[in-house]
Amino acid sequence: MNAEIIAVGSELLLGQITNTNARFLSQHLAEIGVNIYYHTVVGDNEQRLEEAVKLAQKRADLIIFSGGLGPTKDDLTKETIARLIGTTLEYNEEALVSIQAYFDKTGRVMTENNKKQALVIKDSKVLANDNGMAPGMFAKSDGKYYMLLPGPPREMQPMFLNYGRPEILNVMEKVERIESRVLRFFGIGESALETEIDDILIKQTNPTIAPLAGDGEVTLRITAKHESPEEAVRMIQQAEDEILERVGHYFYGYGETTIAAELAGRLKEKQLTIAAAESLTGGLFLGELTAIPGMSAHIKGGVVCYTNEVKEHVVGVKKETLTKYGAISRECAKELAEKIRQLCGSDIGIGFTGVAGPAGLEGHEPGTVYLAIAAEGQETIVHPLKMAGSRDGVRKRSVRYGCHYLLQLLS
Amino acid sequence: MNAEIIAVGSELLLGQITNTNARFLSQHLAEIGVNIYYHTVVGDNEQRLEEAVKLAQKRADLIIFSGGLGPTKDDLTKETIARLIGTTLEYNEEALVSIQAYFDKTGRVMTENNKKQALVIKDSKVLANDNGMAPGMFAKSDGKYYMLLPGPPREMQPMFLNYGRPEILNVMEKVERIESRVLRFFGIGESALETEIDDILIKQTNPTIAPLAGDGEVTLRITAKHESPEEAVRMIQQAEDEILERVGHYFYGYGETTIAAELAGRLKEKQLTIAAAESLTGGLFLGELTAIPGMSAHIKGGVVCYTNEVKEHVVGVKKETLTKYGAISRECAKELAEKIRQLCGSDIGIGFTGVAGPAGLEGHEPGTVYLAIAAEGQETIVHPLKMAGSRDGVRKRSVRYGCHYLLQLLS
Structure with missing residues (x-):
């Protein structure tokens, strides 16, 4: 079954809101094996909406609308x-009662235009709106299906999941299950990853493997179609095993996770505590880690040591180190990691120093970063990094590299 | 001029990512008076992309693509x-050099497939990519314009603003000047702001005034249309004066600024230094402030004091304060601000303590926050705050309130 999603609303075309409904619907339709080839957004204009519908009728079996109800x-x-x-609208008794009840409940007076919301397409299946007034509809005509959903996500989402999706499953001739799994990688570029697994990418048709680069990391989505969900999962697992054999070194997690969340999980699992001394990252590393709830037992704290004074007097980096090697050095990073660990009494200490840019510093180019990790009974490791990109990008990627090396240490 | 936005990428149709590019582009095109009638999303499929382009050629003067470069x-x-x-691709020397430089800088080996990114449409204007490798393009053929932009928002957005938009303005036949100005407010809700200026909002047709709430703050966009840009600016200024007379207390800046950026500017202007002790915000405050380049002379540093141990032993909060009043208290916030100022030797010290949630702490509800500011020759001020919302929201709004009160102190 092929579907197309049409979002209706001039506010989308003016850029006042983002079309998150298309993503939500696409995700859930992919899961039940419905293919989506197009999303369309059209304004509150009858003629242009009509054109969009006529076009969709030619290319899809199911057209899902959000908005304009x-x-x-x-x-x-x-x-x-x-x-x-070729049909008309008629009042739906149930919807009318439910709209009236909504006004009674909120103590507001129902204005005449609200009754319009109880008008539904004749002979369509009405989809109840448990979070608002406008009901949804599911209609069939000439072998095509039409599902009409309200625009506000908090009304649309539960309506689709509770009433819309079951209707679609009901009419799908053969439920071909689509299972998919996302693998996340850090520390390797999209093209390098693709080069490593080129032959796997080429030979695959089912499951398919789609790489996606974003924000300093790469994901691979493995998607398998099969009548039996167990078989689809087995196919995905086989592809995953083959991929990770080549590039497993860079793999850090599945699905909607982040590398900081994975690190937080690992710290919890191993019952370890951490502290950080942050120069160029200025608090970003701990800011990301403390965003995760329940980490207070594992994050001791840290120091944002933007100046040499604070590096020396608060963290305890030796004056000689700063004068001899400078703040942007292996030696400084090493001491930051070791001293912050001592100062905060944590199992692990991490130190970040470097140049975020846009200007250079102490004769170093922007993107020059030293990251050090100190842990009980281990020699402190310093990772020198060279990064391109904006100030913001260098800082964020430094944080991710910190998480990446910590994860490697803890695995 | 009518435009249409086509986003290319199967990941959009699978619901893996949201099409935020369409919103960004629509907003900025609306500002310069370009009408958008459709957004389309199509997968990485040549035939379907071709169909989408042919359709757009019939209905738009300008087609903007994001993704697939x-x-x-x-x-x-x-x-x-x-x-x-009806043209071909050719290598662009500049882009090739810039891609090679990117690999040299990061010390990675350029794989052959990366060269493909330097191929551009023959005779098109190349739009430089300052945050990635794939350049954009602006081409004209048969009276239609084509703008090709990369998919990742952090590459696409600056490319469009710096290089794409000027090209469009350049070719617009009749520039009906739309001038607009965005006023940013913090510390007042959207409906409260609307109530304060209700009569101004109602009477305005040109300029129009559009409120928009987002992420704990409210903006007002004032948009004036006039053939003379000077006259449009005068109309905007008049509306602004009228608005700020009522709600100027909450106003903090214009356009794309943030409250942290305004604070950074004020610290520079007044030649002051700051340090922060962050408990619930965990480094977010300094993380935001250090994101702004050139602040090293004004940010001494700080301590992320997630545990009481670090509050006491690193920052220097008295043990009695923590046992008698607890960490979530006026007294603790006050000492955090005062002690961090002493420790880092800064003009101003700010302390954040509270409960971000989701669980309560020390008998306090999530959203209970104490924020203190200590400055030379002034009594330390503690601001108690009560916030609703998620953990993430409470932390971010705490940071903004910190900036807000600091800005008030420095004005």
């Missing part, structure tokens, strides 16, 4: 669809 | 456009 004059989705499929 | 085989935007407008 409200009480105002510019809401015209159901009117347009009804006309295009 | 990367090094991998499934990136095919420029290849498809070149073919459709």
Whole structure:
């Protein structure tokens, strides 16, 4: 089954809101094996909506609309669809009662235009709105299906999951399950990753493997189609094993995780505490780690040592180190990691020093970073890094590299 | 001028990412008076991309593409456009040099597929990518304009603003000047702000005034249309004066600024230094402030004091304070601000303590925050705050309140 998503609303075209509905619906449709080839956004304009519908009728079996079901004059989705499929609207008793109940409950007076929301496409299946007033609809005409959903995500999402999706599953001739799994990698570029697994990428048709680069990391989405979900999972596992044999060194987690979240989990699991001395990252590393709830037993704290004074007098870096090697040095990073560990009494200490840019510092180029990790009974390791990109990018990637090396240490 | 936005990428259709590019571009195009009637999302599929382009050619003067410029085989935007407008791709020397430089700098080996990113549409204007490798393009053919932008927002956004938008302004036949100005407010809710200026909002047609709430703050966009830009600016100024007379207390800056950036500017202007002791914010405050370049002379540093041990032994909060009042207290916040100022030798010290949630702490509800500011020759001020919302929201708003009160102190 092929579907197309049409979001209706001029506020989307003006850039006032983002079309998050398309993503939500796509994710859930992919899961049940519905293919999506297009998303369209069209304004509150009858003629252009009509054109978008006519086009979608040619290329999809199911058209899902979000938005344009409200009480105002510019809401015209159901009117347009009804006309295009040669039918009319009629009042739905249940919806009318539910709208009246909503006004009674909130103590507000129902204005006449609200009744419009109880008008539904004749002979369509009405989808109840448990979080708002406008009901959804599911209609069939000429072998095509039309699902109309409200625009606000907090109304649309539960309506789709509770009432919309079951209707779609019901009419799908053959439920071909799509299972997918996302693998996340750090420390390798998209093209290098692709080069490593080129032959695997080329030969795959089911499962498919799609690389995606974003924000300093790369993900691979493995998607398998099969009637049996168990078989699909087995196919995915096989592809994953093959991929990780080549590039497992850079793999850090599945799905919607982040490298900081993975590190937090590892610290909890191993019952370890950490402290950080942050020069160029200025608090970002601990800021990300403390964003994760329940970490207070594992994060002792740290020092943001933006100046040499604070590096020396608060963290305890030796004056000679700073004068002899400078703040942007292996030696300084090493002491930052070791001293912060002592100062905060943690199992692990991490130190970040370097040049975020845009200007150079102490004769070093922007993107020059030293990252050191000190741990009980181990020699302190210093990782020198060279990064390109903006100040913001250098700082954020330094934090991720910190998480990456800590994860490697803890595995 | 009518434009259409086509985002290219199967990851969008699979619901792996949200099409935030369409929103960004729409916002900025609306500002310069370009009408958008459709957004389209299409996968990494040549035939379907071709169909989407042919359709857009019929209905728009300018087609803006995002995505599909990367090094991998499934990136095919420029290849498809070149073919459709009857031209070819050629290597762009500058882009090739810049890609090679990127690899040299990061010390990584450039794989062959990266060279593909330097291929551009023949005779197109190349748009430099200051944050990545794939350059953008602006091409004209048969009276239609084509702008190709990369998919990752951190590459696309600056490219569009710095190089893309000027090209569009350049070719717009009739520039009906739209001038707009954004006023940013903190510490007042959207509905409260609207109530304060309700009569101003109602009476305005040109300039229009559009409030928008987002992320703990409110903005007002004042937009004036006039043939003379000077007159438009005068109209905007008049509206601004009227608004700020009522709610100027909450106003902190114009346009794309942030409250942290405004604070950074004020510290520079007044030649002052700051240090922070961060408990619940865990480094976020200094992380935001150090994100701004050139602040090293004004940020001494700070301590992330997630545990009582670190509050006491590193920052120097008295043991009695912690046992008698607890860490979530006015008294603790006050000492954090005063002691961090002494420890780091700064003009101003700020202390953050509180409960970010999701669970309560020491008998306090999530959202209970104490924020203190200590400055030379002034009595330390403690601001108690009560916030609703998620852990992430409480932490971020605490940082903003810190900036807000510091700005008030420094004005």
